[in-house]
Amino acid sequence: MQKTTTYLVILALCLPISFAADIVFGSVYIPLRDIVHTIFSSTTQQNYAAIVLEIRLPRVIVACITGIALPISGLLMQTFFRNPLAGPDVLGISTGASLGVAIFSLAGGVGSIAIITSTNILSSWGYILAAGIGSCIIMIIIAAITPKVRDTASLLIIGIMFSSITSAIVSILQYFSNPQQIHEFLLWTFGSFSGIQKQQIWYMLYILIPILSYTFFIQKSLNALLIGENYARSMGVNIPFLRISIVISASLLAGIVTAYTGPIGFVGMAVPHIARMIFKTANHKILLIGSALIGAHILMI
8 A cells, every 4th residue: 555655656747747847848949938937927938928828738738638528537447347358449438529529520521510510619518419429329339249249359359340331421421521621630540739729728627527527436435336237336326327427427538538639549458557557456446546637648649
């Protein structure tokens, strides 16, 4: 336990270092002293202010948010399916979010929602809603199939199958869209932390903070569910409610992040395993914090 606490403290203390390094280093080197002066002073060089406040600071904040949300989403899925290969990108959850964003952003090309996307606030919330619905639908379908498919390989194949189906639908939408919409959507599919406005970060946090708080609240129920549903039920866990809440939480964590950053691969599945190797435990109280810290470090680096 003492070693676990030491690792968590080290990761937490190193987090501001990664955060600061992400702001300092780039195509234009800016000394840390000038960065602090730019953030906390009203009188500063205009070019430094534009680089730090409009480009680097939003980018590093989004990287940190993504590094927290995706691993926790992956951890929830691995507990829910009791499958080490479960993750947003492997099971097609991220692809479902991509489909939702594609329908929202490209459907204007066939005349269905062009009016909504012309308003910035509605467009921002529309991306969140579309990605959340898309990822949640795929998650529900896979959750319904999982009890009938017990082996890991078959579940992986099903995830790949859903990814292929949604990718095909996205390709059809691209075919019927105009070149400008296709260009913007292709840039989104590359996966990037740049180009996100500060107001959009607040939209992400409005939904992600309550969900992340809830996942820490149900850590004991997750530990019980990991042992088995019968054991969890004997401990007083409401299994149907817990399963629904995990599906919604995992889908929204992956979907909302994907809506703004584009698909970010491997992090959701790999980071929980890295946390298990480092902390040598299955306790969600430790894994949730450890996965969040490790994920934030990886994506900021």
